[in-house]
Structure formats: structure tokens, C-alpha cells
Amino acid sequence: MADRSQPSPGLVARGWQVLQVDYSNQADLQFKLAGVDTVISTISGNAQLALIDAAAAAHVRRFVPSEFGGPPSLRPQDDLLDDGRRAAILRLHHLESSGMRYAVFACGVLYERFAPGGMVASQIGLRSDIGQEGDYLMDFRRRRAQIPYLNTAGQPAMICMTSAQDVARFVVAALDLPSWPREFRLRGERMSVRDVVAIAEEIQGRSFEISGHTRSSLQDALTYARAVGDQARETRVHHLISTAEGRYDFVNTNLNQLVTVRPEGFRDWLVRVWS
Structure with a gap:
């Protein structure tokens, strides 16, 4: 309902x-x-x-x-x-x-951000500034990417990702569990943002035009977006900063182990939606 x-x-x-x-x-x-x-x-x-x-x-x-x-x-x-x-x-x-x-269901980044038409094509994030195709991290169609190479600890920036359909399957499966913690953590994949783009390059068979961001270059991009009053650009940069800060990354899950859902891998999903 x-x-x-x-x-x-x-x-x-x-x-x-x-x-x-x-x-x-x-x-x-x-x-x-x-x-x-x-x-x-x-x-x-x-x-x-x-x-x-x-x-x-x-x-x-x-x-x-x-x-x-x-x-x-x-x-x-x-x-x-x-x-x-x-x-x-x-x-x-x-x-x-x-x-x-x-209970909160933490699932990381939705695969649908990289789908044809972006998340809005699946009626997700309709009022979001990262809902359209290519708004976050990578534009598969135009073979472009903006990625924060390193996190605040100087390590490769990592993200967890899950398809929206699999998130729904996890939530439905959790309904049958006898007790709920305050937070369920689930995911389809965990990888570096560079590997996200590398998978897309492999599928396309061509290199992407990559803009690699440092912490200072992201702050410069944020300052510029504010200076020109581009709120949508400011939001997109904030999402990249959040990615670099590890906001969408968690090492351990607690729902994957409790249910029989087998989430689709990112590569398989990307091939399927763009085929």
C-alpha cells in the first residue's frame, strides 16, 4: 500500500x-x-x-x-x-x-544513480539535485566521472552500493525477523569509487574522462558553486565530499547474514540496465 x-x-x-x-x-x-x-x-x-x-x-x-x-x-x-x-x-x-x-535501513548508494535517466527514471529522488543521470560520481552515457580519489585518512575512497529493488527485497525479508535492531546495514557491493568507474570503462571498452578531486579541490568547487549561486552544483559537490568522508561506506553488514536475499552485483546490474 x-x-x-x-x-x-x-x-x-x-x-x-x-x-x-x-x-x-x-x-x-x-x-x-x-x-x-x-x-x-x-x-x-x-x-x-x-x-x-x-x-x-x-x-x-x-x-x-x-x-x-x-x-x-x-x-x-x-x-x-x-x-x-x-x-x-x-x-x-x-x-x-x-x-x-x-529501524533504519542503511544501504549506501543506490545503483540507480548510474541508471539510464538516473534515479528519477525509477521515481526516486524526484526533488533531489542528484536525481538525474550523471549527477553523481559518473556519467556512464557520456563517459565522464568526477571522483574523490582519497578519503580523509588518505586511503582510496570507498562506497557501499545496493540496487533499489534489492533494498526492497531486504526490507520485506526483515519483516519476518523476530526482533529489529535500531539499524540494519545491508549492501550489494563495497568498492572504491575508482573501481566503480573502472567497471564502467570495462563494460564500455573505452576510457572515461576522469576528474580526480582532492579535499582542497572539492572545497574550491564548493566555494565556486556558492559564489555563483548554483545550489544544485553545491549539493552535488557536497555529495562528493560526503563520499570522500566515508559517509556511504561501512565494513560490516548485519542484515545480509540474517536473510536469504542474494543481491545483484554492480557489474551485472550495470550491464543489464544499459544493454
């Missing part, structure tokens, strides 16, 4: 049950949530806070906030990419006394 503030004939055509809701109307939200066991949120900001409050009032048992990125513990206090996520987790923590548990 999907709750949306706007009609979605596309979801209806696929067989989804869609309930249109007013996120500013608590009574409406609570009514629509009556009898729901688990809420999986894909919205952010004040709308998600309203959904959290309504879910707790309607005695929903479990809530999954709209995270689906790097582990929240790796976010800085003044994160410019926060988009209300910290406030949502604080609200969930506060409302645990009402009996509603919550």
Missing part, C-alpha cells in the same frame, strides 16, 4: 492500493493508518514528522524512516544534506515510549 499526497495513476496501474492523504491533517493520517503494522516511509521533512506522529497515535508497531543511504551515525551535526532526517530519528526515539519501534 502507498500513501501519497498526490494521485498516482502509475502506481494504480501496477496494482498498488493507493490511499491519498493530507499530511497536514492528523485525523486523516491516523484514520488511514488504522490497523497498519509497519510503516515504511519514503518522504522527508515535515510530512514525515506528521506521518511519524500519526503512526504512533494509531499504534503502528514498527516504523522505517526515509533513510536508505549511509549510516546516520556518520552524518555531521550540521549536515547540509540532512533534509529533516535527524529530526525524524529524534522524534522516533522520543516516541518509542508509546510502543512504536523503529
Whole structure:
């Protein structure tokens, strides 16, 4: 079931049950949530806070906030990419006394950032400045890449990645687990950002035009974006800085081992979506 503030004939055509809701109307939200066991949120900001409050009032048992990125513990206090996520987790923590548990699903970077049409082609990140094809790290079609070579420790920058479809499969599989920790970590692949581009080069059979960034060159790019008032460019640079800082990287998983989901590898996925 999907709750949306706007009609979605596309979801209806696929067989989804869609309930249109007013996120500013608590009574409406609570009514629509009556009898729901688990809420999986894909919205952010004040709308998600309203959904959290309504879910707790309607005695929903479990809530999954709209995270689906790097582990929240790796976010800085003044994160410019926060988009209300910290406030949502604080609200969930506060409302645990009402009996509603919550769990974050950290999956790293979605493969769909490198898909034809980008994430928006899969109806993901529609209001994001990294939703379009080529907005993050690599433009497969034009054979270009902007990568931070080293992290803050001077080691190759690493990222964890998972396809959106596999994230959904992991979440569904987790519904059957008897208990939930505060955070599930899952992934399809973990590799250096240079290897991400190397796989794409191998598939294409041609070298990419690569702009390798240092910490200082990323800061220079950020300063320039701010100077010219290019907010979209500023956001894209912030994502590269976050990548260099290891925001999308975690060594250990705890959900891969608990369920039978076998995630698709990045190379296989890239070949499939671009074939």
C-alpha cells in the first residue's frame, strides 16, 4: 500500500492500493493508518514528522524512516544534506515510549544513480539535485566521472552500493525477523569509487574522462558553486565530499547474514540496465 499526497495513476496501474492523504491533517493520517503494522516511509521533512506522529497515535508497531543511504551515525551535526532526517530519528526515539519501534535501513548508494535517466527514471529522488543521470560520481552515457580519489585518512575512497529493488527485497525479508535492531546495514557491493568507474570503462571498452578531486579541490568547487549561486552544483559537490568522508561506506553488514536475499552485483546490474 502507498500513501501519497498526490494521485498516482502509475502506481494504480501496477496494482498498488493507493490511499491519498493530507499530511497536514492528523485525523486523516491516523484514520488511514488504522490497523497498519509497519510503516515504511519514503518522504522527508515535515510530512514525515506528521506521518511519524500519526503512526504512533494509531499504534503502528514498527516504523522505517526515509533513510536508505549511509549510516546516520556518520552524518555531521550540521549536515547540509540532512533534509529533516535527524529530526525524524529524534522524534522516533522520543516516541518509542508509546510502543512504536523503529529501524533504519542503511544501504549506501543506490545503483540507480548510474541508471539510464538516473534515479528519477525509477521515481526516486524526484526533488533531489542528484536525481538525474550523471549527477553523481559518473556519467556512464557520456563517459565522464568526477571522483574523490582519497578519503580523509588518505586511503582510496570507498562506497557501499545496493540496487533499489534489492533494498526492497531486504526490507520485506526483515519483516519476518523476530526482533529489529535500531539499524540494519545491508549492501550489494563495497568498492572504491575508482573501481566503480573502472567497471564502467570495462563494460564500455573505452576510457572515461576522469576528474580526480582532492579535499582542497572539492572545497574550491564548493566555494565556486556558492559564489555563483548554483545550489544544485553545491549539493552535488557536497555529495562528493560526503563520499570522500566515508559517509556511504561501512565494513560490516548485519542484515545480509540474517536473510536469504542474494543481491545483484554492480557489474551485472550495470550491464543489464544499459544493454
